[in-house]
Structures are given as C-alpha cells and as structure tokens.
Amino acid sequence: MPGSSLEALAAFFHTAEVARRATRPLAPSAEVGLVVDGVPACFRLEEGLPAVRAGAAPDPDFTLTLPAGAVERLTASPGDEIGAMGVSFLHLVLERDPALHVGVRIHASTARLVSHGYLGVLALGGFQVAIWLLRKGFANPRAAIERLRGK
Numbered sequence: 717m718p719g720s721s722l723e724a725l726a727a728f729f730h731t732a733e734v735a736r737r738a739t740r741p742l743a744p745s746a747e748v749g750l751v752v753d754g755v756p757a758c759f760r761l762e763e764g765l766p767a768v769r770a771g772a773a774p775d776p777d778f779t780l781t782l783p784a785g786a787v788e789r790l791t792a793s794p795g796d797e798i799g800a801m802g803v804s805f806l807h808l809v810l811e812r813d814p815a816l817h818v819g820v821r822i823h824a825s826t827a828r829l830v831s832h833g834y835l836g837v838l839a840l841g842g843f844q845v846a847i848w849l850l851r852k853g854f855a856n857p858r859a860a861i862e863r864l865r866g867k
Contacts, residue, residue, distance in 0.1 A: 721753040721787040726768035728791040729759070738798045739766040741836025749776030749823075753784045777832055781819035789816065799844030802837075806848060809864075820864050829861065 729735045742761055749772065750757040758773035759766065773779070782790075786808045795801065808818040824832070838845060838857055854860040 721782070721784045722755050722757055722768065722770060724791050725750075725752055725757075725782070725787050729766040729768050732791075734796050734798055734801055735766060738801060738837055738840055741833040741840065743832045746832040746834070747773050747776050749773035749779035751779065751781040751819075752787060753782070777824040777829055777834070778820060778822040781821075783815055783817070785813075785815040786811075786818050797844070799841045802841035802845040803848045806845070806852075810852070822861065822865050826858065826861055 729739070739761065744761055744764075746760065748759040750759055750768065752768075755770065756772040757768055757770050758776070759768050760773070761767070789808060790801075790805060805818070808816055809820055811817040822829070829835070835857055849857075849860060854863065
C-alpha cells in the first residue's frame, strides 16, 4: 500500500477496537471513497471487518479527503470511546487549516446513507456527538448531511 498515511489508516481500522466497534452498524454494501494524502483508496467492510485498501472506490456513498495531519490526529491514541473519536473526526471536518481539514463530498442520497447504516454510526457516538452537533448548530443528523452537501 503506497504512502505511510494510507498504511496508518489501514492499520488503525484493522487493529483499533474503537474503530471496529464504530463501524459495526454499517451495511455490507457501505463504501467510502478516500483520498489519503493524495492517494485514492477505499473503505468498506470485508467479512464484517473494516478495511482500507488502495485504489478508488467504484461506487462510494461519500468521499473523504484526508491530509497526512488529519490521519495522524485520527489514528494517534484513539482511546476507547466512540463518542470522543467521533467528535475528533467532526472537528477535523470543520477545521480551517488545510493540513488538518477533512473534506467531505456526499454522493449518495440521504435514503442510501440511512440504509447503509451511517446514522447508526452517529448514534454510537452518543451524548458526546449529539451535544457537539447541537453546539455547532445541527438540529439533527439530516441537517448535518444537508450542510455537508452544501445546501
């Protein structure tokens, strides 16, 4: 797998228990396109386990663009709380520094996102993620999705 950021992200999803627990609600058909420090990659479940592989996703639900700094923050000492990991990720989505900002481009319909289990992932973040979303002005997950779409 080319690139240390891509390798670090793949290792994180393979070994971090918090990452494995956070992805359990995802449907087997869920697929996320990644651009990790400029390298195209794909996240999906393989035999029920999260996996990051080099190469573009054929039909992603959304695409995340992760610079090396963002990968380093996400994978460094994740702890065991899904909510804390979720809030860390959301901070990076709103980050203004290009070396840390995680770009999000949604391709799928809201119905497809729901059917692929992404709201279940948000729900696992519990109180920490819910409070963070409310403080940032998102009344509900749909409002967050629409804002990410640019509406």
